[in-house]
Amino acid sequence: MTGVAITTMVKGVDHTFSDWCSHHLRAVDRIFLWLDDPGEAHSPHLPVDPRIQINIGSQHRQGSIHGDFMIRQDQNTACSLSLCMKEGMEWLIHLDTDELLYPSNRERLRQNLSPSAGHITLLNHEVCPGWRSENPFRDCHYFRLNGRSGFNLYTNGKAAVRCRPGVYPRDAHSFGGYTGSAVTSSDLVILHYACPSYDRWLAKYRALGDFPDFWWDSPQHRITISFHLQSRDIYKRCIREGDFQAAAEFWSNQVLMPEQLAQQRREGSIGWFAPI
DSSP states (O other): OOOEEEEEEESSOOTTHHHHHHHHTTTOSEEEEEESSGGGGGOTTSOOOTTEEEEEOOOOOSSOHHHHHHHHHHHHHHHHHHHHHHHTOOEEEEOOTTEEEESOOHHHHHHHSOTTEEEEEEOEEEEOOOSOOSOHHHHOOEEEOTTTSOOSSOOSOEEEEEOOTTOEESSSSOEESOOSEEEEOSSOEEEEOOSOSHHHHHHHHHHHOSOOSBGGGOTTSBOOOHHHHHHHHHHHHHHHHTOOHHHHHHHHTTOOOHHHHHHHHHHTSEEEOOOO
16 A cells, blocks of 8 residues: 545634645645534535545534544544555544644655554644734744643644554544554654634634533543643633633733743744744
């Protein structure tokens, strides 16, 4: 088998998505899009390209919005693994629509897909929050560097897996059941545009709702990311009180001033990227 594919679940696709698709098609052979909302099948923001397969995603809805979303992600990724083996794709990478593979270069990507590896971790950097962004992929350039700066959300990267029978998604960040070694790329990274602006942060936690303190709604998987829980609680409080002053104050503590960005860049904890 040859070829590399990306799988992603899409919800609320907007004008930035064309940049996401064109960026990744510079590196991969196939993109499997899973629509979380079947009503978006006719969205003008969905791409038209023979390399992109658009499917209706899992409609599993039994628990919280947050927990069900994660379950549907895993189910869609499992379907993408089957499609990869059917279509002869050797590798699958799971990305979200707020993440970019960097650099997106076909030759560099293939150089990093070791013939002895079955699972390759791609470390992530996290965008520095700001107040406004029309298109984060074009507007946001400063990123907290993995291992050198504290993050608001995940730090464990994303993964590429060699597609073979028995491989399955452990979660959005890793796979199980693979053969071969597990390595971490020293060359490719994921740029995570996590809550890049105040309005996108509010929209994220409005959509997630009042979720429990557990991943997948499972008490065995307690959420330990304090920013995630604080954001839920602040949004809930603001809705209850009808006043978003607390949200604005919380966000103001996330945004670095220009002199702070410059200082941390000199110190090596923040990097500058322009992927698009």
